[in-house]
Amino acid sequence: MTSARLALALLLTTSLGCVQKDWIDRTLVTESVTGGWTGSFGDAFCHRDVHLDLQQDGSKVTGLFRIIGSASTSSFSGGLPIQGSVAGDVFTFKTSRNAGSGELTVSGDDMTGQFLWGCGPGPMSLHRGDSLPRTESPPR
Secondary structure, eight states: OOOHHHHHHHHHHHHHHHHHHHHHHHEEEEOOOOOOEEEEOOOGGGGGEEEEEEEEETEEEEEEEEEOOGGGGGGTOOOOEEOOOEBBBBEEEEGGGGGOEEEEEETTTTEEEEEEEEEEEEEEEEEEEEOOOSSSOOOO
């Protein structure tokens, strides 16, 4: 009977340890995206220059998405609010009015990935300037 209890305790401990690690891997915030980011997205005729101002609180990110210098995007002239999150080194976000969504990998002051909008999916690349103050380590 003692062997059975020991085996059950070992099985539960091992199982819980695996579940806990997966949960931590999905929710751990290892990068901060707070600040001003400038770059571009899309290809050929659907290429746009953009600027994002982001503020991060834990894993939650809010901000403003602006398309730079395009007369054809007057509906974006004041910018669109962004809602997103950071998990590990991945920043995912959506703009208001479902105008676009992205999934970018953060590496210090650079982000690259995919952005989906009216022209379909396309590459997005951003570099952080310091228009907004940022913390050296992500808030926990």
